[in-house]
Each structure stands twice: as structure tokens, then as C-alpha cells.
Amino acid sequence: MRISCDFLVLGSGVAGLTFALEAAKHGQVIVVTKRSLSDSNTNWAQGGIAAVMDPAHDSFEAHAGDTLRVGYGLSKPEVVEMVVRDGPARIRELIALGAQFDAAVGYSGSVDETGAMPLDLTREGGHTARRVVHAGDVTGREVQRALVEAVRANPSIRVLESHMAIDLIDLSKHGGPHLVAGAYVLDHVAGAVHTIAARATVLATGGAGKVYLYTSNPDVATGDGVAMAYRAGALVSNMEFFQFHPTCLFHPAAKSFLISEALRGEGGILRLANGDAFMARHHDMKDLAPRDVVARAIDFEMKRTGAEHVMLDMTHKNASYLRERFPNIYEECLKFGIDMAVQPIPVVPAAHYMCGGVVVDLEGRSTVPGLWAIGEVTCSGLHGANRLASNSLLEGLVYGHRAARALAGARSETRFPDVPEWDVGEAAPSDEAVVVTQNWDELRRFMWNYVGIVRSDRRLRRAARRIALLKDEIREYYWEHLVTLDLLELRNIADVAEMIVSCASVRRESRGLHFNIDHPQTDPAQAHDTRIVKGEPGHLAAR
Incomplete structure (x- = not known):
């Protein structure tokens, strides 16, 4: 089945739903989510949202300074400044949507001199002031609830639950320009594949914690967005972090x-x-x-x-x-x-949390025309080599809003793309699903043991060899059999694993989240991003 929309959003966390609500003012939006609309990393977030909501005891400069310090020299000052200064307005928008954050102790129903409710602000690791807005210890759940209710009530937003993107529609693979014009999407309940054409495609698929054996992430976090962007030729950066x-x-x-x-x-x-x-x-x-x-x-x-x-x-x-x-x-x-x-x-x-990802500019544009990315799937320059606690929901809110504002004219200015239908070829149903299960378990286990908290050159080489073999098996299986949810997730975490190992192998120092026992010191000469673009085979350039 072929479907069309102005804005196609892949993912239903804080970034994707924030974008959808703002973009719906300017055109028709489709939100594709792998399971239910509430099933996202956002829903699992406990801590809160970092923002300067008490200027008497905090400042933008202090929040930016903490973010830059924790980023170990790789955070982009202009990005940090922009996100930090946008934060309070985005918090107020959430409150206007109905999100209920904890009020300051002793609050009796009155408002402060700005007309706002005084919020209870807590402090987390790496912060020098109390600036974390929270709803008990289930902040993400409350944010998700408010956003989901607003999205479901919006007639300009169509939600496709139990749908998973297979790949981006890259027109260059069909004789056209290098342009993303939508996505092929699997309805994994019905087993049908839909072709969704869009004037703008927005990745908001979150992280990739399931690439590791032990993770705090929900089962949906399989790196789908960064893997699809990588296969479509988008620039990806800092996956070692x-x-x-x-x-x-x-x-x-x-x-x-x-x-x-x-x-x-x-x-x-x-x-x-x-x-x-x-x-x-x-x-x-x-x-x-x-x-x-x-x-x-x-x-x-x-x-x-x-x-x-x-x-x-x-x-x-x-x-x-x-x-x-x-x-x-x-x-x-x-x-x-x-x-x-x-x-x-x-x-x-x-x-x-995945601090690397699809490289984007200040408004969420990737390096491929027609493709945008927001939230954890990106490498925006905010986190650098390490994320400051509670800056993640903040980033999703800010970039979701900015990307939608930047795309406000897409409905009238962008010609609707002519895209090819999904071609099943000679693929047949599989009677060997055990192959997927075995490869899934093996990949996640050696990623934990070889490419986890502490790494070494030898462990990285071993991981690279195993990934290459697994990817050959997965590629053969993918082309011979009809796609399933499990197969697509396995394919994606294998691509993510390859990117993590490739980037980690290039960074021959220890910095932030990347610690290599063979290179335990931080090298000032390597205070740059590692960047990767898919080639034949993948081509990695650090700069």
C-alpha cells in the first residue's frame, strides 16, 4: 500500500512527538512507531529535564559550562548555548500541554513574579546547581503521557502503531538524486509492507541500548534510525561514545x-x-x-x-x-x-545512552537532502564525549521544536516525491528463525565483553572480525527471506555495532565515555569528532 504525507516521523519519544505537534500546524503528519505510541526510551526516563528555571540561583552560563565540561572537549559551544537557552520555553510548553511536574516544597497554589508555578528542582551528577525539573521519579512517563494525549487529539496527525521502518527511500538507488523521500514500513502484525512518501522524513527513533547484553533501555532501542541513515549515506559521528x-x-x-x-x-x-x-x-x-x-x-x-x-x-x-x-x-x-x-x-x-549518531545542524538537518534527525538518534554536538544527566529530554524538546519550525514551509515549497514501490523480489518465508536468535545473542554478548565500559585494541579487533562474519550471515538471510521485526532489528544492531567498533578503533586515546586500556591518556591532538560514511566497504574518516 502507498501512503503520502507532508512529514513522516519515525519514532514516538519526546523528540518525535514534539516535532509532530508543531509540524501539524503546517501540514499532514504520520508518526510511525514500532510498538505502541507510549513505548519509547522517553517513557522509561526517571530523572528529569535539565533547564535553568531558577535564575536567582542558576544561570545559562553555568548550565552551559557544566555541559561543556562533561563533554570533554567535543561539545559544540554554539549548540550547547542554543539548547540551554531554549530550555525554559520548552518546559513551559510542556506545562501548557498538561504535564504535571513536582512543585517546590511549601508551594500553596500561588505563582511567582513571572506568573509561573515554582518547580521543585533537583541536582544530578555533573551539575553544579539544582536545575532538574521532575515528576517524582517517573518524569519521562509524565512527559510521554502529556505528549501522547495531545498527539491523539490532533486531527492532522496519523499514528501507525506496530509499524517499523525497514529502510529509507533513497532516490539515488533508483536512478534519481541523493534524496530521502520517505520510508518502506513493515506492519508487523499484518505482515504487509507500506511505501510511505513524504516531503520530509524525520528520524526520532532514539537509542541503541539493545546492542549490548545489559541495558537500561526498553526492547525497542535497537538503533533503527542511525542504521537506516548510515545505509542511506548520511554522515554519522562519535559512535564510540x-x-x-x-x-x-x-x-x-x-x-x-x-x-x-x-x-x-x-x-x-x-x-x-x-x-x-x-x-x-x-x-x-x-x-x-x-x-x-x-x-x-x-x-x-x-x-x-x-x-x-x-x-x-x-x-x-x-x-x-x-x-x-x-x-x-x-x-x-x-x-x-x-x-x-x-x-x-x-x-x-x-x-x-548513545551520544553519537546522525550528524545534524542546529535545526536537525542531516547531510542527506530530505532527511532530518532529532533526539538520541543524532550527534548534534550537545553531548560531545559524554552526556550531562537530564540533558537528553531537553535535547529532544528543543530539536523537535526547531526542526518543525524550520520545515514549516515544506508543504508548499517542496515538490512531492515520486517514489518506487517496495519490491519483495524472490524472498520467501523463513523456517530457520533460530539463525536470527543465535546471531542476536552472540552479537550482544561480545559487544558487552569486548566493546563495553573498558576496551582494548585486541578486543576491538576481535569484535570487528565477529561483526564482519555476522553481517555476511545476516545479509544472506535478509535477501532470501521475507522481513520480520526480529530480522530488521538484528540487521540494525549489527550495523550499529560495526559503527561503534569502527569509531572506537580510530580513537586511540581515552576520552569521556571511551576508555581504552592501551591508550589510557587523553590526547589533546584528538579533540575532534570521528566521522563515518558508508562505502564499499564502510569508509571511516576521523577529523
Whole structure:
């Protein structure tokens, strides 16, 4: 089936839905989401949104300074400045949509001198001021709820749930110009493939945590957007910088449950099993050190002691405070027999956030005409070599809004593209789905062991050899069989793995989230991005 729209949005997190709501003022929007409209990384975000909402005790300069410092020399100052200054307006828009954030302690219903409700602001690792707006410990869920309700009520937005993009429609592969003109999309319930033509195609597919064995991400986070952009010839950058969240719940029955950085922001202390508070040995900010430092410190202490986990201690806090401030985390821990008011929480690091991605400008344009990208799928220049806590939802809000404003004239100014239909060729149904399962498990396991928190030249070479073999198997399987959701996700995480290893192999230093034991020092001469463009084979150029 062929479908047309002005704006095609792939993904339904904070960036995609923010874009859809703004773009709907200027044309017809289709939002494609792999599962339900609420199933995204945004929905899992606990901490909050960083923004300067208390100018009496904070400033744009301070927020920008914290972001640049944590980015280890690779954040772009002009991008950081723009995002930080746009933040407060985007928070106010969310409140106008109905998002309910926690009010300041003692708030009685009155407003401040600006006419706004005073918000409860918390602090997280790497921040020098309280600037994180939150809704308890389920901020992402509340943001997603407000955006989803607004999207469902908008007649100019059509939502296709249980649909997954297979590939971007690149006209250069059909004798035309290098232009993205929509996407081929699989309805994985009906098993049908739709051809969706669009004047502008926007990637908002989020991250790729499922490329690793252990992750805080939901199952949908398989790097679909960056893989499709890579295959379409878009410039991709800094894929070696994958953030591992320091604290995920360690329990055999718990799946990907994040223990928010906000706990350390509110006084949580990381300890070994013997009670030793170890972070003072690793950084002068102790438990409030940036995430990359904390994740490596935990990894080091676990390997040094042979422990399976460390402990996050909140027992010095009042039980009623913990239940009120962290209701979701408190209840979730109780399900596994852990009362955080009386016993420390066992935690381990897990893959969390992709700081590299599709290279975009200040308004979300990629290097391929017709293709835009916003949110975690991008390398916008905000995060650099490491993301400052709670800057991710902020980036999605700001870039979703800016991209939609920049595309406001696309409906009238852009000729509607003539795109080819999906061609199934000689592909047949598969009776060997075990191949997909085996390759999926193998890839995620060796990525964790060889390309995780700590890397080496030898481990990277081993990973590269295994990826090359797996990609050959996946490519053969892909062309012989009809596409399925599992096959498409496997294909995408293999491409993401290849990009991570390629970029990590070029960066022969340690910087931010990339730590190589063979090159443990930071080299000032390598304070540049690693950039990759697909060729035959993939061509990597660092500059």
C-alpha cells in the first residue's frame, strides 16, 4: 500500500512527538512507531529535564559550562548555548500541554513574579546547581503521557502503531538524486509492507541500548534510525561514545530497571559490600561525579574485588521522604524484597545512552537532502564525549521544536516525491528463525565483553572480525527471506555495532565515555569528532 504525507516521523519519544505537534500546524503528519505510541526510551526516563528555571540561583552560563565540561572537549559551544537557552520555553510548553511536574516544597497554589508555578528542582551528577525539573521519579512517563494525549487529539496527525521502518527511500538507488523521500514500513502484525512518501522524513527513533547484553533501555532501542541513515549515506559521528548508566538494579528477576541518578543527587552513597564508600578514590565530586567516571569506578571496583555488584545506600534518608520523592523506585525495589529505607540497593552499570549518531545542524538537518534527525538518534554536538544527566529530554524538546519550525514551509515549497514501490523480489518465508536468535545473542554478548565500559585494541579487533562474519550471515538471510521485526532489528544492531567498533578503533586515546586500556591518556591532538560514511566497504574518516 502507498501512503503520502507532508512529514513522516519515525519514532514516538519526546523528540518525535514534539516535532509532530508543531509540524501539524503546517501540514499532514504520520508518526510511525514500532510498538505502541507510549513505548519509547522517553517513557522509561526517571530523572528529569535539565533547564535553568531558577535564575536567582542558576544561570545559562553555568548550565552551559557544566555541559561543556562533561563533554570533554567535543561539545559544540554554539549548540550547547542554543539548547540551554531554549530550555525554559520548552518546559513551559510542556506545562501548557498538561504535564504535571513536582512543585517546590511549601508551594500553596500561588505563582511567582513571572506568573509561573515554582518547580521543585533537583541536582544530578555533573551539575553544579539544582536545575532538574521532575515528576517524582517517573518524569519521562509524565512527559510521554502529556505528549501522547495531545498527539491523539490532533486531527492532522496519523499514528501507525506496530509499524517499523525497514529502510529509507533513497532516490539515488533508483536512478534519481541523493534524496530521502520517505520510508518502506513493515506492519508487523499484518505482515504487509507500506511505501510511505513524504516531503520530509524525520528520524526520532532514539537509542541503541539493545546492542549490548545489559541495558537500561526498553526492547525497542535497537538503533533503527542511525542504521537506516548510515545505509542511506548520511554522515554519522562519535559512535564510540556510548554511555553506561552506573546504577541499574541488580536482581535475577529484574529486567532493565534503572535506579535514577537523582538518588545520588539527593545524597545516595555508593559502597562496597563491606560498607566502604569508594567514590572518593576516583573523583573529587565523589558520588556526584559524571556518569562515565562513576560507571568506570564501579566496573573497576567490581573487577578488583570480584563482586557481582556494588551497593547504593539511601538508608540515612527518612523513609517517608524516600517514598514521596522516589515512589516508583521504592515500590519497584520492594517487589524484589529490597526496602531502600533500611537496606542498600544492589546496582550494576548497564548500556544507557548513545551520544553519537546522525550528524545534524542546529535545526536537525542531516547531510542527506530530505532527511532530518532529532533526539538520541543524532550527534548534534550537545553531548560531545559524554552526556550531562537530564540533558537528553531537553535535547529532544528543543530539536523537535526547531526542526518543525524550520520545515514549516515544506508543504508548499517542496515538490512531492515520486517514489518506487517496495519490491519483495524472490524472498520467501523463513523456517530457520533460530539463525536470527543465535546471531542476536552472540552479537550482544561480545559487544558487552569486548566493546563495553573498558576496551582494548585486541578486543576491538576481535569484535570487528565477529561483526564482519555476522553481517555476511545476516545479509544472506535478509535477501532470501521475507522481513520480520526480529530480522530488521538484528540487521540494525549489527550495523550499529560495526559503527561503534569502527569509531572506537580510530580513537586511540581515552576520552569521556571511551576508555581504552592501551591508550589510557587523553590526547589533546584528538579533540575532534570521528566521522563515518558508508562505502564499499564502510569508509571511516576521523577529523
